[in-house]
């Protein structure tokens with residue numbers, strides 16, 4: 095079960111478990127993996143309409159036998175559905191696919207520059223007011239977009255879900271989110287495996303008798319108001335990734351891991367939908 099020390103982050107009334115199970119690509123046994131994640135203690139599941147996994151996530155939730163109120167389920171609306179009517183239709187479709195009456199968190203998946211922000215944010219707030227979701231937020235928003243979204247949205251935003259790991263610093267975004275009382279939800283938190291061969295991560299892992307993934311994730315969740323949604327198809331890894339709340343990294347270790355950010359490695363950068371990022375990063379072939 096989830097450690098009693100597991101961190102729960104609070105923002106504008108939302109209570110988000112700091113580690114969630116990412117479901118972007120679950121090619122084999124998706125529902126079984128979701129149920130296994132819940133059985134080993136995950137209470138936060140991250141999906142999206144775009145991933146095509148909502149049906150299987152719903153199946154996994156039902157198979158787990160967990161009470162709905164114990165889970166924190168996030169889904170996202172794609173940028174193709176940024177107009178109000180499409181946005182609300184997409185949200186209803188997600189709920190139907192998941193077999194849920196509401197999600198805990200609904201996100202705008204990527205910014206859509208062709209539709210006025212106020213319209214999409216209005217639809218997002220409407221989804222909350224219609225009780226299709228308990229809380230709302232954004233994903234892949236830049237600093238300027240975040241400030242604009244907070245200004246325009248009639249309901250509080252609880253998170254910006256963005257790529258964040260020890261190879262990609264997000265200092266300015268963390269400061270902006272702090273100003274708005276919001277959580278940073280880190281996707282690609284182990285840099286899709288790239289971080290797991292790093293000699294510094296490996297050295298710190300050996301000191302603590304932990305896996306490199308646990309060190310990469312601990313570095314994230316030890317920072318205030320940072321959550322992470324690692325994905326894995328391996329049940330041992332799934333359990334490992336949640337088991338990061340019973341040890342801490344020293345200040346010096348946190349600093350050594352932060353210094354890896356010089357690499358500025360960005361993984362998720364789809365040219366058809368990514369905004370012009372605030373950071374100058376090196377592209378990768380992962």
Ligand SMILES: NC(=O)c1ccc[n+]([C@@H]2O[C@H](COP(=O)([O-])OP(=O)(O)OC[C@H]3O[C@@H](n4cnc5c(N)ncnc54)[C@H](OP(=O)(O)O)[C@@H]3O)[C@@H](O)[C@H]2O)c1
Pocket residue numbers: 115116117118119140141203233234255256280281282283284285286287290305307308323324325326327328330331332334335362
């Ligand atoms: N909002 C967005 O635009 C956006 C974009 C990308 C991702 N996301 C979300 O973030 C989630 C995670 O991102 P991601 O899947 O791209 O990257 P990730 O979680 O950083 O990396 C997944 C990879 O790391 C490996 N891994 C995970 N835990 C491990 C462990 N303990 N030991 C060894 N290897 C491990 C997995 O392999 P194994 O299967 O072998 O463990 C898998 O190949 C997604 O599923 C999705 O929910 C959101």
